[in-house]
Amino acid sequence: MRPEINPESRMSDLHTAFRTFTDATANLEREYKRLQVHARELKRELSEKNRQLRESLTRQRELEAQALRQGRLAAMGEMAATLAHEIRNPLGAMELFTRLLLDEIGPEPAARRLAEQVERGIADLNYLVANILDFTRLPEPRLASVRVDDLLDEALSTAGVAYEEGLTITADVPGGVYWLVDRGLLIQALVNLLRNAREAVNGHGELRIAAHVLPDRLDILIGDDGPGIPEGSEETIFTPFFSTKARGTGLGLAVARAAVLAHCGTLTLEAGRSGATFVMKLPTDPSAMQQGRA
Secondary structure (H helix, E strand, O other): OOOOOOHHHHHHHHHHHHHHHHHHHHHHHHHHHHHHHHHHHHHHHHHHHHHHHHHHHHHHHHHHHHHHHHHHHHHHHHHHHHHHHHHHHHHHHHHHHHHHHHHHHOOOHHHHHHHHHHHHHHHHHHHHHHHHHHHOOOOOOOOEEEEHHHHHHHHHHHHOOOOOOOEEEEEEOOOOOEEEEOHHHHHHHHHHHHHHHHHHOOOOEEEEEEEEEOOOEEEEEEEEOOOOOOOOOOOHHHOOOOOOOOOOOOOHHHHHHHHHHOOOOEEEEEOOOOOEEEEEEEEOOHHHHHHHHO
């Protein structure tokens, strides 16, 4: 005879089993969610590690390319300096003979015009050789107090744009302002910027010159109404041997920036709707700034 099962005891056992099952299910669900969260975290970590690895590889390739470019630039600089020194000697003789030829020609228009073209060509070559030599050596400024308006007048005359037909020059330069600069270095930088502006307008257009005195610096602006600088080239135009011109050497702006940096200043391209404006910012006392950086 089978023992009689108490219904209440049976129900109690069922409730206990059900609670055990429910608790186990809840625990499994919590553990499943925890594993899901952990899996997402691992996935994010893996994604971040992959991103860092890609960036590291990209950076490594960039550094390798940069080192290769620097090596090539150094080799080109040494070769350019050697060639420039070799070219300068016969160029000086050609310049002297051309001046003698102009004295001999006298007032003959046709012959004088041809000789003057040769003279201008020699002057352009001299300018190119000077830029190459200046690029290969670090400028060391010798500071002196200089009148800003005299400085700009001399740069205009040296660049050959002061009285050039086809060019309109507008100037906003205060008189009687003195600044502590290396006259030769700064004129060289200004001449490069002015020649660059003249080439941009192809000898026919407007050149703008301005100087603004601020409490802590002097701003000098050289602008033109030419076609402007291609978008994305705002910094690369200052890279040595980079040029947007078909016959450009890519040294003018690099040398100009080096001269301004020697004054602890900055030279940048100011974005505009048309043309290009280069802004030279010179500190009040570059010698004090250099001592502070030492």
